[in-house]
Amino acid sequence: MNLIQHFEKVYLDQASVESPVAQRIQKLFPADKVQIIEKPTWPERAGMMTPEQFDQSKKTLFVTPFKGQFFKRCPGATQKKVLSCCNYHVLNLGAQCNMNCSYCYLQSYLNSPVLKIYSNLDKALLELKAMADANPEAPFRVGTGEVIDSLSLDPLTLYSRELISFFRNYPKWTLEFKTKSAEVAQFLDVPHSGNVVVSWSINPRLIIQNEEHGTASFESRMQAARECVNAGFQIAFHIDPMIWHPEWKQSYAELASEIATRFSPQEVNVISVGALRFQPEQKAMMRERFGMKSLVTSAEVFISEGGKMRYDLSLRQEMFHFMITQLKSHNPAWRIFLCMETPESWISSFESHPMQIEGLKDLFRPLPKLQEVSV
Amino acid sequence: MAMVLHDLSFEFTDISQCQRTWNFGPRHQLSDQLPAWAFGGFLISGFDLESPHPVQNVTNASPEQAAELFFSLYPYLSWPEFVRLSHQPKLAELMDCDFLLRKYGTKSDDRYKKISDFLLQWPAEVQEYLSDKDLRPFDMAIIDQLSLDVQKDILSLLASSKLSKSLFCQLLDLSGELILMETPVEDVMAALKSPNALSELREKRFPLTNQKELALKNLMSSFQWPKGVSSQILRKGDVHGLEIKLFVKDATEFEKTLTGLRSVASNWKKKNEPDPAL
Numbered sequence: 102m103n104l105i106q107h108f109e110k111v112y113l114d115q116a117s118v119e120s121p122v123a124q125r126i127q128k129l130f131p132a133d134k135v136q137i138i139e140k141p142t143w144p145e146r147a148g149m150m151t152p153e154q155f156d157q158s159k160k161t162l163f164v165t166p167f168k169g170q171f172f173k174r175c176p177g178a179t180q181k182k183v184l185s186c187c188n189y190h191v192l193n194l195g196a197q198c199n200m201n202c203s204y205c206y207l208q209s210y211l212n213s214p215v216l217k218i219y220s221n222l223d224k225a226l227l228e229l230k231a232m233a234d235a236n237p238e239a240p241f242r243v244g245t246g247e248v249i250d251s252l253s254l255d256p257l258t259l260y261s262r263e264l265i266s267f268f269r270n271y272p273k274w275t276l277e278f279k280t281k282s283a284e285v286a287q288f289l290d291v292p293h294s295g296n297v298v299v300s301w302s303i304n305p306r307l308i309i310q311n312e313e314h315g316t317a318s319f320e321s322r323m324q325a326a327r328e329c330v331n332a333g334f335q336i337a338f339h340i341d342p343m344i345w346h347p348e349w350k351q352s353y354a355e356l357a358s359e360i361a362t363r364f365s366p367q368e369v370n371v372i373s374v375g376a377l378r379f380q381p382e383q384k385a386m387m388r389e390r391f392g393m394k395s396l397v398t399s400a401e402v403f404i405s406e407g408g409k410m411r412y413d414l415s416l417r418q419e420m421f422h423f424m425i426t427q428l429k430s431h432n433p434a435w436r437i438f439l440c441m442e443t444p445e446s447w448i449s450s451f452e453s454h455p456m457q458i459e460g461l462k463d464l465f466r467p468l469p470k471l472q473e474v475s476v
Numbered sequence: 477m478a479m480v481l482h483d484l485s486f487e488f489t490d491i492s493q494c495q496r497t498w499n500f501g502p503r504h505q506l507s508d509q510l511p512a513w514a515f516g517g518f519l520i521s522g523f524d525l526e527s528p529h530p531v532q533n534v535t536n537a538s539p540e541q542a543a544e545l546f547f548s549l550y551p552y553l554s555w556p557e558f559v560r561l562s563h564q565p566k567l568a569e570l571m572d573c574d575f576l577l578r579k580y581g582t583k584s585d586d587r588y589k590k591i592s593d594f595l596l597q598w599p600a601e602v603q604e605y606l607s608d609k610d611l612r613p614f615d616m617a618i619i620d621q622l623s624l625d626v627q628k629d630i631l632s633l634l635a636s637s638k639l640s641k642s643l644f645c646q647l648l649d650l651s652g653e654l655i656l657m658e659t660p661v662e663d664v665m666a667a668l669k670s671p672n673a674l675s676e677l678r679e680k681r682f683p684l685t686n687q688k689e690l691a692l693k694n695l696m697s698s699f700q701w702p703k704g705v706s707s708q709i710l711r712k713g714d715v716h717g718l719e720i721k722l723f724v725k726d727a728t729e730f731e732k733t734l735t736g737l738r739s740v741a742s743n744w745k746k747k748n749e750p751d752p753a754l
Contacts, residue, residue, distance in 0.1 A: 405714040
């Protein structure tokens with residue numbers, strides 16, 4: 102994706118103008134697209150955006166300092182009663198995504214009419230440093246792809262370079278980039294200490310074409326993953342969300358085969374598997390933005406424990422079992438786990454809870470509560 | 477009311493001197509109980525009263541004060557009532573409707589406005605039903621994706637069926653999605669008229685799931701169930717399964733029933749095992 106063409110307007114918060122990211126953006130974008138503002142000229146919305154407003158928010162970039170706490174637990178941790186949680190932590194360096202997946206949860210989560218990039222990475226790193234210094238032995242996994250793709254805007258921000266360098270000092274901590282882009286060239290030369298996982302959310306080609314609009318192609322993602330492996334980075338794949346379609350078995354069997362023939366289990370840190378899920382209030386927005394021909398809007402989903410819409414449990418279990426069996430049939434050494442799933446799904450798919458599976462239990466072992474630190 | 481009236485000046489006039497064009501059709505029992513008030517000669521309460529009858533006509537209220545006074549008269553207003561009110565001519569000059577809407581706990585956004593514009597074109601019986609059931613725009617988010625004619629047909633049918641709010645929302649959502657999935661409108665309307673509307677629409681909307689539930693039902697009916705036992709396929713959220721009820725008169729019969737149920741469970745397990753011949 103050509104980011105310079107993609108963004109119709111770029112606003113720089115006056116408080117961010119001196120930041121490296123704002124300086125870089127001013128050099129990259131034509132001057133008539135960039136405007137420096139004292140404060141936002143748009144109202145913060147109380148309710149959900151209209152489809153048109155949501156679409157427009159993807160094309161309007163706002164570079165501004167983040168005033169809250171950067172470092173948080175993954176939302177899965179708040180639903181421990183119904184989900185098996187893998188101790189993931191998130192570091193949000195922006196909000197909204199320049200790509201356009203039909204199932205994206207941001208459609209029911211965001212209410213800002215702009216895509217934000219936070220300019221104060223230095224503050225985020227200070228926060229991380231304080232946390233890491235207070236908990237140096239805890240094997241925390243930190244991801245940057247919760248409310249923004251970790252890498253799709255990285256050619257603009259180059260944040261990956263600073264984060265990778267920062268994590269060199271904390272070898273027990275793991276940094277995970279999660280992306281549907283193929284934007285890796287900008288950090289491949291950065292020295293690292295082997296604790297950086299570059300991960301791809303991946304789906305069969307048919308799903309990418311129909312539901313993951315504006316994302317990198319299957320081939321590009323695979324190629325980028327290979328480049329990362331060659332540069333010594335760990336990689337991971339998230340086969341998530343699995344989306345049912347009439348030929349789903351064939352599509353996902355091919356996906357397993359493509360991964361297995363291109364990579365070995367030793368090269369892939371982990372493969373996570375999850376199925377389509379979304380908040381009920383997201384339905385209207387998805388219907389209006391993608392119509393009912395989408396495999397997501399037309400999906401047969403029901404309210405599950407925890408309130409999200411999901412496929413029938415028996416279908417989910419069938420899909421997970423199929424995917425795991427396919428991968429294991431190529432090589433039993435793959436490390437696979439289920440993302441945001443219930444203990445019932447785990448037991449049905451693995452005949453075991455994650456805490457009982459060698460190679461996974463470290464991910465799911467409850468961690469000590471983070472020591473509170475102020476920055 | 478006293479707080480609201482502070483600093484306001486008003487004059488008494490006869491109801492015949494006031495315009496009734498702002499009659500937004502509030503519930504009659506409530507309207508009857510209210511004193512007659514007017515803003516700048518436009519009646520806002522006491523629409524059913526006849527002359528001679530005194531009216532307190534407010535002459536100097538700001539749009540926000542007018543909204544406060546209106547809210548104190550009508551602390552509850554349904555969505556259709558509010559929409560009918562807010563579309564009255566010249567009302568915006570005298571009363572701050574966005575402020576008033578917020579007092580009722582709703583924010584006016586583009587989606588709200590779009591569905592509200594449709595509401596004014598729906599039959600009065602539909603509007604009354606929505607008022608009675610306290611339905612709001614977010615309860616019927618699918619409606620603005622349908623053509624006005626289809627909206628009217630579906631809503632009129634649902635409103636005349638005197639459904640609960642929950643069933644109304646489920647049927648509207650299912651029928652709306654089916655129409656957007658290009659199911660012929662006549663087929664959807666026919667299903668809606670059926671006494672088993674919910675299950676008929678679900679079968680159409682969730683064919684794969686329905687097929688699985690049907691297969692389970694057929695499998696269960698192929699087993700020999702002990703006497704006094706009844707079972708049915710049920711869906712609880714994202715899980716479907718079997719609900720079993722049993723009636724026994726004593727411990728001996730209970731024991732016998734359990735033995736019979738164990739045999740059913742064993743047969744069920746066998747059916748789930750892969751066929752070694754395949």
